[in-house]
Amino acid sequence: MAEEIQQYSSLSTADVKGVLEMLVKLTARNLYYGFNVNLEGLGTLQMTLDCPPDISQKKVNAKSVKFKSVVFRPAASLKKALKNTPLTHVNVNVHSCKRSNEEIDAMLTNYFNKHETMTRRDFQMLCGLTRSTAVRHLKRLKASGKIVNISDNRHPVYRKGNFTD
Numbered sequence: 001m002a003e004e005i006q007q008y009s010s011l012s013t014a015d016v017k018g019v020l021e022m023l024v025k026l027t028a029r030n031l032y033y034g035f036n037v038n039l040e041g042l043g044t045l046q047m048t049l050d051c052p053p054d055i056s057q058k059k060v061n062a063k064s065v066k067f068k069s070v071v072f073r074p075a076a077s078l079k080k081a082l083k084n085t086p087l088t089h090v091n092v093n094v095h096s097c098k099r100s101n102e103e104i105d106a107m108l109t110n111y112f113n114k115h116e117t118m119t120r121r122d123f124q125m126l127c128g129l130t131r132s133t134a135v136r137h138l139k140r141l142k143a144s145g146k147i148v149n150i151s152d153n154r155h156p157v158y159r160k161g162n163f164t165d
Helices: 002-007 013-032 076-082 101-114 120-127 131-143
Strands: 037-039 043-050 066-074 147-149 158-160
Touching: 002 013, 013 037, 013 043, 066 076, 101 120, 101 131, 101 158, 120 131, 131 147, 131 158
Parallel strands: none
Antiparallel strands: 037 043, 043 066, 147 158
């Protein structure tokens, strides 16, 4: 989103990322102190708590109540903006395509004949894999030297390594 915001504003991607990072910190701090966080036009974040169901109301104390989650309630303007979203049915398979390591290697060879680099998402879409299956295959491919990460580990970008065809 930082890159998209940068495209539509005078802010740099780094500026946007800095603001978003501070938003996370301040949201956590305000929720920690028991406040709801209202992001005007977007919605409200509120912390929810959990208490064991077998405790009587008289025995409830601060130690028995624990953090449960954060809930988001969208602003009316956001719901209104999404109200007429056109929807279509898409047949989505939530499982990975069954592909052998050899098939994946061949697909990668073909991919790298046309492209210099690849992201995890590119690989996932190319092979029809779920995220977790794609990550597992990427680890295998990295370990065998068939691909090389030319970026950092948090946002890897891969290039072709040593394929022995």
